[in-house]
Amino acid sequence: MSDARTATAAASASPSAEALPKTRFDALPLVLMAVVALAAWPAVGSSSTWLTLTFAGLAMGMIVFIAASGLTLVFGLMDVLNFGHSVFIALGAYVTTSVFAATLGWTSVASLAPTLAAVFLAMLAAMLLGGVMGLGFERVIVRPVYGQHLKQILVTIGGAIIGEELIKVVWGPAQIPLPLPEALRGSVLIGDAAVEKFRLVAVVVGLVVLAGLLYTLNRTKIGLLIRAGVQDREMVESLGYRIRRLFVGVFAAGSALAGLGGSLWGMNQQIVVPQIGGQVNVLLFIVIIIGGLGSTLGCLVGALLVGLLTNYVGFLAPKFTMFSSIGLMVAVLVWRPQGLYPVVNR
DSSP: OHHHHHHHHHHHHHHHHHHSOOOOOOOHHHHHHHHHHHHHHHHHOOHHHHHHHHHHHHHHHHHHHHHHHHHHHHHHHHOOOOTTHHHHHHHHHHHHHHHHHHTHHHHTSSOHHHHHHHHHHHHHHHHHHHHHHHHHHIIIIIGGGTTOHHHHHHHHHHHHHHHHHHHHHHHOSSOEEOOOOGGGOSEEEETTEEEEHHHHHHHHHHHHHHHHHHHHHHHSHHHHHHHHHHHOHHHHHHTTOOHHHHHHHHHHHHHHHHHHHHHHHHHHHSEEOTTHHHHHHHHHHHHHHHHOTTOHHHHHHHHHHHHHHHHHHHHHOGGGHHHHHHHHHHHHHHHOTTOSSOOTTO
């Protein structure tokens, strides 16, 4: 009798189980990344040079991902087009110059431990100041224009201009050198490829940021509340949660990530100018458009694609380096108009 009941229950449950849609991971964008890398191999000619360019491209992609992750986080969860993101990138780069100047005794020695301590302190300071300034930026500039994309573009561009001028007041309009710490100069051999030490640090930091974002958004209560608030704000607020405060925290987190990305980008460029945020901001928007507006995974894949292609084209045809990212964006949008990993509810 129990066997009959079990069979009946299984039979009644099976249609509903079959009716549930199964979400399959889309691996095609990852295949595209592999195709780009493998297609560049015979064009470059030398395997060791190709490996060096590939590692450099992945490291550049990780730095771009860190800076772009804050932008895609704010847009994906808050639906805010923040063109003032460049201010926090520039702020992070300039804070790093100040921290390195204050810790010159740590960065001028060949020992790795004090060097990593100075780099960690610089990144932490860039994130803290970026987050604090992000709170003020959200309160004064962004909050009055929630839900109004055209006004968001206009006022955040204005905020970026004001922020850039304030940076000139504090640090001056002239460019400031930002040499790498002594222990991070030079390269290490991985097989036949020479990989710069700083790029290894950038890859590790990028992986930590990626893991932190995915874990927070998918495995924590705060991430659940934020995603639920995006879907049905009134319902979540009726349960006693203050979604506005959570969204302000999201904006501060995005600004902090921009500061971290600016710190790493400044070390990568080794020269900091007031326009450094605006220079990289265009690249960030290209990345999030390629990846799919609001998609963290798409942001990562888009950044890695841009980093790889920029390095390959820069080696093979330097004159076309500036247009490689735009050409990639056009090609991806022709293939997938909503980006590599489009957000379903966008």
